[in-house]
Amino acid sequence: MAGYDKSVEAGVRGVGAATLPASASASPSPRGSIRTSSSNRDAADVIQAKPQHKWQSYIWDSLDKSPQERKFLFKLDAAVLTFASLGYFIKYLDQININNAFVSGMKEDLGLYKNQLNYMQTCWTVGYVIGEIPSNMILTRVRPSIWIPAMELLWTVLTFCLCKCNSASSIYALRFLVGLAESTFYPGMVYVIGSWYRRDELAKRSCIFHTSSAIGSMFSGYLMAGVYKLGGKGGLKGWQWLFVVDGIISLPVAISGFFLLPDVPEITRAWYFSPAEREYAKKRMELEGRAQRAPYTKAKFRKIFTSWKIYALTVLYITFNNAGSGVGQPTFAQYLKASKHPKYTISQINTYPTTTYAVQIVSTLIYAWTSDSIFRGARWPPIVFGGLVSIVCYASLAVWNIPVGWHWACYILAGCGGGLSGLCMAWAHEICSDDNEERALVTGSMNELAYVFQAWLPLVVWQQIDAPEYHKGFVTSACLSAGMIVTAFVIRFLWKREQAKTRKNLELP
Known part of the structure; x- marks a missing residue:
C-alpha cells in the first residue's frame, strides 16, 4: 500500500485470534504466512505479509475481513466511535455556543460592543492550551475511561x-475553565482511536470522529434558532436558554463514557470484549508495529525532541487549524447581520452559516474514503486539495468587493478546508507508530501549539471591530493554507526518506 512502511505492513486474514485456544503456538508457513498449530485448523489465525484488498474494502474496510474480525470491529466501532462522535459533538456544541449567543442578543444585553467576543474566545483557548499536553501525558498513566x-x-x-x-x-472566567476541561477530550480521543485501529481502518474512523465537530457547530445554530423563542421563560433570555439546553444534552453523553470507553488494548477491561478478544486487540497492534506503553525517560524525551516528526507535524497542524479560523470565527453570521438589503432574521443568521459545516462534513468523509482506498493510504493528496480550495475562498473574501453569489459560495466552500483534521492526526499516528509515548506527545503537541497560536492570532487579525470585512484575517487564512500545503510535501519527503533508510537497515546482514 502506497505510503506504508513495509517493515510493519501486515494484515490479519482468516478467523480472528478471539477463537484461538490459549495453548495455540505459532509455526512458520511455507508461503510466508504465520499459522497456529493444527489443533484447530479451521480456527487458524493467518497473518499475511501483505493483505489483498477486495473491492468491498472500498466501501468499508472490514467487509473483506473474516467474520470474527468483523465482529470485533463492530463492537469496537459501536463503543469507541459512538462515544467519540457524541463527545466531540457536545464539545463543539459547548465551544461554539458563545458565537451563537453573541449574535442572538447577548451582545446587546451585556453591552459587548468592543472586542469582548475575541477575549471570550481567547480565554477558552488559553485554558485549552494549558491543559492539553499534561492531559495527554496523564492518559498514558491513568485510564481514559475515567479521566475523559x-x-x-x-x-x-x-x-x-x-x-x-x-x-x-x-x-471570561467560566470560558477559561470550560477550555481547561475540554482540553482533555480531543487529544485524548485521538490517542485512544490511534491505539485501536490499523492503518487501513484509521483514516475513516478519524474522519467520522471529526465530522461530529461540524455537526455540533451546525446543531448549535439550529438550536439557537429554536431556543431563542424561549426568551422570557424562567426569567432567562433566549441566549441564556442555549447554555441550559446544551448542558442537558451534554450530561448523558459524559456519563456514558464511563461505560463505553475501552481504554487502550494492553489495559482494557471493556465489558463487551471477551478475554480472547482483548488479546486479539493487542495482537492487531503488534502486527501494525504500534508500540505499547513504556516509561518516560531522558533517552525517550531526547529521541522525541531530536526527531523531525514533532516539529514538522506540529507545523502542519498549526497551519491547518489556524487557516480554518475563517470558518471558526462567526464571519458568515456577522456578514449576514451587517446586511441591510435584505435584512436577515435571528433565525436566518444562525441557520444559513450551517451550510459551511455541511460542506465540511461531506468533504471530510470524501477525504477519508479516497485517502484509504483510491490513494492507498496516502494522506497528503486530500490535504493539498483542501488547502487549494481554502486559498481560493479566503483570497476572494479578502478582496471583498466580489459578486454576492460568489461571496456566499466562498463562505460555504471554505468548509472544504475544515475536514482535514482527521487525516493530519491519522498521518501522525502512522508516522509515530513505533513509540507510544512519542505518538501521545506528538499528537498532543500538534493540537496544543495550534491553539497557542489560536490564543493570540484572532486578537490581531480577527478583531471584532473589523467585522464583517476582516481583511487581515482572510489574507492570513489564505497564507496559512499555502503553508499547510508546503509542510505536507516536506513531511512526505522526510517520511519517505526515513522509510527508505529503515528498509536499507533491515536488508543489511
Missing part, C-alpha cells in the same frame, strides 16, 4: 453556569 468522562462532566456543569453570567468578566 470526568472532565466531560466538569465542562457540562460549567456550561450550565454560563447561563447565569451577567458580565463579560464572569464569562
Whole structure:
C-alpha cells in the first residue's frame, strides 16, 4: 500500500485470534504466512505479509475481513466511535455556543460592543492550551475511561453556569475553565482511536470522529434558532436558554463514557470484549508495529525532541487549524447581520452559516474514503486539495468587493478546508507508530501549539471591530493554507526518506 512502511505492513486474514485456544503456538508457513498449530485448523489465525484488498474494502474496510474480525470491529466501532462522535459533538456544541449567543442578543444585553467576543474566545483557548499536553501525558498513566468522562462532566456543569453570567468578566472566567476541561477530550480521543485501529481502518474512523465537530457547530445554530423563542421563560433570555439546553444534552453523553470507553488494548477491561478478544486487540497492534506503553525517560524525551516528526507535524497542524479560523470565527453570521438589503432574521443568521459545516462534513468523509482506498493510504493528496480550495475562498473574501453569489459560495466552500483534521492526526499516528509515548506527545503537541497560536492570532487579525470585512484575517487564512500545503510535501519527503533508510537497515546482514 502506497505510503506504508513495509517493515510493519501486515494484515490479519482468516478467523480472528478471539477463537484461538490459549495453548495455540505459532509455526512458520511455507508461503510466508504465520499459522497456529493444527489443533484447530479451521480456527487458524493467518497473518499475511501483505493483505489483498477486495473491492468491498472500498466501501468499508472490514467487509473483506473474516467474520470474527468483523465482529470485533463492530463492537469496537459501536463503543469507541459512538462515544467519540457524541463527545466531540457536545464539545463543539459547548465551544461554539458563545458565537451563537453573541449574535442572538447577548451582545446587546451585556453591552459587548468592543472586542469582548475575541477575549471570550481567547480565554477558552488559553485554558485549552494549558491543559492539553499534561492531559495527554496523564492518559498514558491513568485510564481514559475515567479521566475523559470526568472532565466531560466538569465542562457540562460549567456550561450550565454560563447561563447565569451577567458580565463579560464572569464569562471570561467560566470560558477559561470550560477550555481547561475540554482540553482533555480531543487529544485524548485521538490517542485512544490511534491505539485501536490499523492503518487501513484509521483514516475513516478519524474522519467520522471529526465530522461530529461540524455537526455540533451546525446543531448549535439550529438550536439557537429554536431556543431563542424561549426568551422570557424562567426569567432567562433566549441566549441564556442555549447554555441550559446544551448542558442537558451534554450530561448523558459524559456519563456514558464511563461505560463505553475501552481504554487502550494492553489495559482494557471493556465489558463487551471477551478475554480472547482483548488479546486479539493487542495482537492487531503488534502486527501494525504500534508500540505499547513504556516509561518516560531522558533517552525517550531526547529521541522525541531530536526527531523531525514533532516539529514538522506540529507545523502542519498549526497551519491547518489556524487557516480554518475563517470558518471558526462567526464571519458568515456577522456578514449576514451587517446586511441591510435584505435584512436577515435571528433565525436566518444562525441557520444559513450551517451550510459551511455541511460542506465540511461531506468533504471530510470524501477525504477519508479516497485517502484509504483510491490513494492507498496516502494522506497528503486530500490535504493539498483542501488547502487549494481554502486559498481560493479566503483570497476572494479578502478582496471583498466580489459578486454576492460568489461571496456566499466562498463562505460555504471554505468548509472544504475544515475536514482535514482527521487525516493530519491519522498521518501522525502512522508516522509515530513505533513509540507510544512519542505518538501521545506528538499528537498532543500538534493540537496544543495550534491553539497557542489560536490564543493570540484572532486578537490581531480577527478583531471584532473589523467585522464583517476582516481583511487581515482572510489574507492570513489564505497564507496559512499555502503553508499547510508546503509542510505536507516536506513531511512526505522526510517520511519517505526515513522509510527508505529503515528498509536499507533491515536488508543489511
